[in-house]
Each structure stands twice: as structure tokens, then as C-alpha cells.
Amino acid sequence: MRLGGFAVRRLGGFAVGRFCGWAVLLLCLASCVKGEDTSDTKRANFEALWTLIDQHYCFFDYKQQSIALDWNAVHSKYAAQVSEEMTNQQLFEVMTHMLAELRDGHVNLGAAFDYARNWSYFEDFPQNYNDSIVQATYLGTDYRIASGLYYKVLPDNIGYIRVPTFANAIGDGNVSVALNELSLCTGLIIDVRSNGGGEITNAHTLASHFINQTTLIGYSSHKTGPGHNDLSSPHALYLDPATDGIRWQKPCVVLTNRQTYSAANDFVKCMKTSPLVTLMGDQTGGGSGMPFTSELPNGWSVRYSAVIYYDPQMQHTEFGIPPDIPLQMSGTDTRRQRDTYIEKAREYLRDRELVLR
Numbered sequence: 067m068r069l070g071g072f073a074v075r076r077l078g079g080f081a082v083g084r085f086c087g088w089a090v091l092l093l094c095l096a097s098c099v100k101g102e103d104t105s106d107t108k109r110a111n112f113e114a115l116w117t118l119i120d121q122h123y124c125f126f127d128y129k130q131q132s133i134a135l136d137w138n139a140v141h142s143k144y145a146a147q148v149s150e151e152m153t154n155q156q157l158f159e160v161m162t163h164m165l166a167e168l169r170d171g172h173v174n175l176g177a178a179f180d181y182a183r184n185w186s187y188f189e190d191f192p193q194n195y196n197d198s199i200v201q202a203t204y205l206g207t208d209y210r211i212a213s214g215l216y217y218k219v220l221p222d223n224i225g226y227i228r229v230p231t232f233a234n235a236i237g238d239g240n241v242s243v244a245l246n247e248l249s250l251c252t253g254l255i256i257d258v259r260s261n262g263g264g265e266i267t268n269a270h271t272l273a274s275h276f277i278n279q280t281t282l283i284g285y286s287s288h289k290t291g292p293g294h295n296d297l298s299s300p301h302a303l304y305l306d307p308a309t310d311g312i313r314w315q316k317p318c319v320v321l322t323n324r325q326t327y328s329a330a331n332d333f334v335k336c337m338k339t340s341p342l343v344t345l346m347g348d349q350t351g352g353g354s355g356m357p358f359t360s361e362l363p364n365g366w367s368v369r370y371s372a373v374i375y376y377d378p379q380m381q382h383t384e385f386g387i388p389p390d391i392p393l394q395m396s397g398t399d400t401r402r403q404r405d406t407y408i409e410k411a412r413e414y415l416r417d418r419e420l421v422l423r
Contacts, residue, residue: 106363108157112148114362115161115175116141121292124355124374125170128382133169137294140167155179158366170384171327172357176367187351187386188324194348194395195259195323199405200228210247212240214268217248224412225251229272232264232329241275242311253415254314255408256337257321259347263328273336274308276318276343281305283336285376286356300380305336317418318343319411322389327351334387335377344414345389347407352386 120137129135144164148157158175162182165173175182204226209218214234217227225248248254256272273283285300307313320337322345331350337343355371362368377383391414396406 108148108150108152111157111362111364111366112145112161115368116145116164118360118362118368119165119168119173119370120294122289122358122360122372123168123173123370124287124289124297124372125168125384126294128374128384129168132382132385135167137167140164154364158182170355170371171351171353172355172369172371174367174369176369187327187353191324191348192394193260193323193325194393194407195325196395196400196405197260199400199403200257200408203403204405204408210244212244213237214264215240215244215272217244219248219251220255220412222412222416223251224415225254226257226408227254228257229261229330229333231261232266232268232333234264234268236268236271238271238275238308238310241272241308245275245312245314249312251316252419253316254318255321255411255415256318257408258326258330258333259321259323259407260325261327261330261333262325263330263353266329266332269329269333270305270336271308273333274305275311275313276337276340277305277307278313278315279307281307281336281339282378283339284378285380286373287376288373297374300376303375305339314342316342317415319346319414320344321407321411322347322350322387324348324351324386328353331383331387332375335375335383338387339378344391345387346391346411346414347389347393349386349388350383352384354383 126135126137144160147160158177158180161175165175165182166184169184169186171184171187173184204220205216205218205228209216214231214236215227215229217225220226227244281304282302283305284303286303287297287300290296290298320334320343322334326334327350331353334345334350338345354375356373356375357369358372360368393407393410399406399409
């Protein structure tokens with residue numbers, strides 16, 4: 067996600083800062099759940115938040131296994147910090163610390179004076195993306211724009227599409243226009259580094275132009291009751307190939323980093339099903355839960371993951387998808403205003419083209 071407009075400070079795994087308006091529009095805001103009526107005290111609001119997450123959050127079993135999360139122990143730790151004498155800001159910070167234990171970028175707490183969000187999926191990792199270098203060295207000023215797609219033919223006849231977000235509408239017509247312009251290229255790079263998500267339908271629209279048959283892209287499971295194990299049986303999810311416009315039939319490299327998150331993570335999951343696609347870069351940031359929203363007695367908003375999306379092998383992607391070819395940015399390349407990822411992808415596609423001749 068683009069983070070402009072926040073004065074950010076760190077709080078126990080959450081970055082907390084002044085809320086600037088649009089940041090609540092983080093990918094798939096799916097539903098609203100009203101919390102139970104309780105008295106509006108500091109203790110009541112704390113307990114309402116803990117209980118809401120306890121009964122509706124979908125990843126407890128997975129995170130108990132993967133990061134040893136004990137939600138009851140979390141309650142004991144933070145409940146001891148709550149008193150009626152504390153300010154609303156102090157209560158907010160205690161709640162923020164508690165929610166940070168989930169390590170979930172789709173978990174947020176919002177008040178009139180602040181908005182907390184978890185950036186643990188990328189903030190302790192190399193960025194592996196420099197927008198200035200991509201703009202100056204590769205896109206330049208003569209690239210074309212098809213809604214959310216920025217595209218250009220690179221000098222070695224490799225196509226390049228930059229997708230900075232899935233928040234902007236992407237239709238079959240947009241994708242086909244771009245792919246038609248790049249159709250004589252020997253290979254294609256799709257760059258979704260630092261794409262923090264948006265609308266999953268936009269991600270699926272783009273991915274549908276890279277498959278030729280109805281394809282299993284994963285499974286979903288939703289909460290059915292208050293218990294941590296109360297989840298529905300997995301429901302198979304399929305993606306149909308685009309029937310309107312061009313479908314790409316040549317080698318393609320998808321570039322990822324730790325800020326490839328949410329709907330962008332789902333895009334990578336879909337693209338991985340295509341035999342023509344190679345994932346290159348760093349592991350994605352993850353974010354495979356569909357977020358729902360609720361409200362505390364004091365009016366603060368809470369967002370949390372309530373639906374799990376798995377990959378086709380029924381594996382979690384909540385903490386990311388590993389690349390086929392791992393990469394890290396080279397300091398030497400950066401000083402020379404070169405992007406290691408793009409250069410390696412070009413080299414890989416040129417080699418593939420020679421093999422396919």
C-alpha cells in the first residue's frame with residue numbers, strides 16, 4: 067500500500083500514525099459485523115475487542131502452529147495494563163499492542179484520533195524496489211497507461227508491465243490493449259513489487275489472460291461459529307480464462323517483494339498455476355484472509371480476517387508465497403541506477419527465448 071499521509075511511529079509491531087483518510091480502503095472490505103452491546107468503559111471496550119477477535123478471527127490454529135500464538139495468554143498480558151484511569155490514547159495503544167500479536171496486515175483498529183495497522187510482513191525485510199530507478203531507467207516518460215497497468219517495450223524486445231496497485235479498475239479491454247501492444251515481444255515481465263492490494267476482481271481479471279482453461283486457484287473457508295476450529299469445509303475456487311480479448315502465450319516473469327500483499331498476493335497465487343509463469347524476487351508479504359469490520363462500544367472500528375484463502379494445494383499463503391527464483395537487489399546495481407530484478411528477468415527471458423527457438 068502507498069503510505070503517504072501518515073506520520074508513522076512504531077508500537078509493538080504496529081505502525082501507528084495520524085490517519086489521513088483513504089487508508090481504510092485496504093483491499094476487500096467484505097462485510098460489517100456489529101459487536102455485542104456492552105457498557106462503554108475502558109475494561110468493557112478491551113474485553114469487547116478481545117472477544118470479538120477470539121470468536122471471529124480465522125487464523126488462530128494456523129498461527130498457533132506457525133508463530134506459537136496463545137490468544138488466552140495474550141489476554142492475560144494486556145488485560146493487566148487496562149484501567150479506568152487511563153486515557154483513550156493509552157487504551158488505544160494497549161489494544162494496538164494486543165492486535166499486533168496476530169501479525170496480520172488485515173487487522174486494524176481505528177479511532178477518530180488514530181488508525182493502527184500491522185506492517186510486520188515487510189518492515190523488517192529489504193524493500194527490493196526503488197520506484198525512482200524503475201521510473202527513470204525503465205519506464206521513462208513514454209510508457210503507456212491502460213487504467214491500472216503501466217506498460218512499455220524494453221530495448222531488448224521484452225515487454226514490461228508495472229502494476230502498482232489493484233485498487234484501480236482493470237478490465238479485459240485494458241489488459242488486451244496492453245498485451246496487444248506487447249504481442250511481438252519475446253517475453254513479458256509483470257512487476258507487482260510493493261503492490262499492497264486493492265480489489266481482488268482486478269487481480270483475477272489480469273490473471274485470467276494468462277490461463278487457457280478453467281483453473282483451480284485455491285480454496286476458501288469461513289468462520290461458522292465462535293470456536294477457533296469453527297470453520298466451514300473448504301470450498302474450491304476456480305478462475306476462468308478470459309473470453310474477451312488477448313491471452314498471453316509466451317514466457318512471463320512476475321516480480322515480487324515483501325510488500326506484495328493481499329490482492330497482489332492472490333494475483334501471484336493465481337499466476338503460479340500457469341506453466342508459462344516464473345515467480346522471481348523475494349517472498350510475497352502474504353495477507354490471505356478476507357477482512358470483515360466491526361465496531362466497539364466506544365465507536366472505534368475493528369477490521370480482522372474472517373475468511374481463509376488457501377492455494378490449490380490447500381496450503382496457507384497468509385505469510386507469503388516463495389518465488390521460483392529468489393533475488394535480492396544488488397547495491398552495485400542500485401548505485402548504477404539499475405534494477406537487479408528487472409535485469410535478471412530480462413536475462414532469464416532472453417535465455418528462454420533462445421531455448422524455445
